[in-house]
Amino acid sequence: MTRDTDPADDDKTSADTDTAPADADTTRRRLLQAAAGATVAGAASTAGCLGVTTPANVAAQYEVSGNVAHFVGPGWLADNRESAVVLDARPAERFRVERIYGSRRVPFDAITSRVSTDDGEVPDIDAIAAAFGDIGVSPDDDVLVYGASVGSRVTRTAFALAAVGHAGDIRVLNGGLSGWNGRLGTGSRSAPTPTDYEPDPATETWVTRDWLAERVGTFNGDGPGLVDTRVPEAYLGSPGSDALDPDHDRHGHLPGALNVHWVGNVAGNRMTEPGRLVQLYEVDAEIDRSDTVVVYGDENVNPTSTWLTLRAIGFEDVRLYDGGFGEWANVDGDRGRYPVETATSVVIETEGSVGGDDSSGDFSCTG
Structure with a gap:
């Protein structure tokens, strides 16, 4: 993986960003990534026989096949990185240390909020929609959510999007951050431009x-x-x-x-x-x-x-x-x-x- 600070990162210090010199091990890792080549599967088939685990080899474990909805592997994200909005469902401290480059942190307390009605508690649709709008998500965006794994913080984010009637596709990254072999960001990141998210409650x-x-x-x-x-x-x-x-x-x-x-x-x-x-x-x-x-x-x-x-x-x-x-x-x-x-x-x-x-x-x- 290559690690970069996002262009919008602020308060950067040597503790916040990746400033390690390009030593022999770092160079070797970069060469291995380059050697992974054009396809994940092809790289995995050769790298394993050499006794070497490449980033592409690791990513190949998390690819999703068959008739499965919502869950996608790292290859999907690599192909759609420019068009998909990527949401990080992990806690803030982990987001600052390392994340998929350009991702936006989910305001988790807001997307779990509820409101009382005569029939019982239901999702607080207005609060959830406002939370997504605050991080620049629009109703028509295709969204990919990831975390450390495919645990419940990730699936709660997917549910919250569905609950507000999100019109774009909603996907989850199988393998979480562990399976991503692309660009990474570090440090603090200023908030993206907010949008006015108009919910259509589902x-x-x-x-x-x-x-x-x-x-x-x-x-x-x-x-x-x-x-x-x-x-x-x-x-x-x-x-x-x-x-x-x-x-x-x-x-x-x-x-x-x-x-x-x-x-x-x-x-x-x-x-x-x-x-x-x-x-x-x-x-x-x-x-x-x-x-x-x-x-x-x-x-x-x-x-x-x-x-x-x-x-x-x-x-x-x-x-x-x-x-x-x-x-x-x-x-x-x-x-x-x-x-x-x-x-x-x-x-x-x-x-x-x-x-x-x-x-x-x-x-x-x-x-």
């Missing part, structure tokens, strides 16, 4: 507390599918478990919900292999891709991983309960309308991990 992307209350007793039966994305201990309301939120008045899950922990969607820095995801949700969990599916967690960030994953593998109507179990468990008034269950449960076992160093970059000459 109310079909979320449901409310009362929408769910009207369907209690039908989930994963005659009515929509309902997926609890929390760890099994929280779903089961296991007494004494550290997974239970001490601020909740009640523990357990919404009646009829089945449990598929959201981490099963992620394998380190990348999305889980699509065939395994189809097995997990359609075969193991027996969810119908043609039916409405609602996902929820304690809050409104982690379950967006399942929201985007299901959409990516072809589920037609996936919605988020933005209020989350925190709202449901602590509702005021007639709690009989908003029951919590522990006696009946369906836990689908998952395997997954989020982030961390990827150590599988070496190409095998035996295939």
Whole structure:
């Protein structure tokens, strides 16, 4: 990778920018990048047999094939870097240290904001739209979101764009920053020119507390599918478990919900292999891709991983309960309308991990 300070960077110091001399190791890295050549796949096929892992070799791990929506590999970004708006969903301190050159940092608190209605909490569309406008995103822009991996900060950003009715394409970088072998920026960066983002709320992307209350007793039966994305201990309301939120008045899950922990969607820095995801949700969990599916967690960030994953593998109507179990468990008034269950449960076992160093970059000459 080459590291550059963005033209708009300010407050640059030797600690903020990459000023290392072009020593032998640096030169070798640059030569290896140049040797990666025109195609990622071609470079990977030769570099591995030489016992060398090139930037292109690493990037090749994160390419996305098959009929998968939303998730794209580094090759897509390399081809569309000039036309796509790139959003960094990581915390500010990590953004300043290193980022994809020219990317804009997502104001994360704003895009998770909610507003109360008579039916329950819903995304604060005006605040979310204003936040995207503040970083210069327009409704028609094609947007790519990345983070350290494909974790829930990234998927929450994708959901927020969908919720305000974003007209441009919304994509997520498989592999996150780890898979990017192009230009990098460092240091502080002045804000881009704000735009006036006029939202067109996509109310079909979320449901409310009362929408769910009207369907209690039908989930994963005659009515929509309902997926609890929390760890099994929280779903089961296991007494004494550290997974239970001490601020909740009640523990357990919404009646009829089945449990598929959201981490099963992620394998380190990348999305889980699509065939395994189809097995997990359609075969193991027996969810119908043609039916409405609602996902929820304690809050409104982690379950967006399942929201985007299901959409990516072809589920037609996936919605988020933005209020989350925190709202449901602590509702005021007639709690009989908003029951919590522990006696009946369906836990689908998952395997997954989020982030961390990827150590599988070496190409095998035996295939």
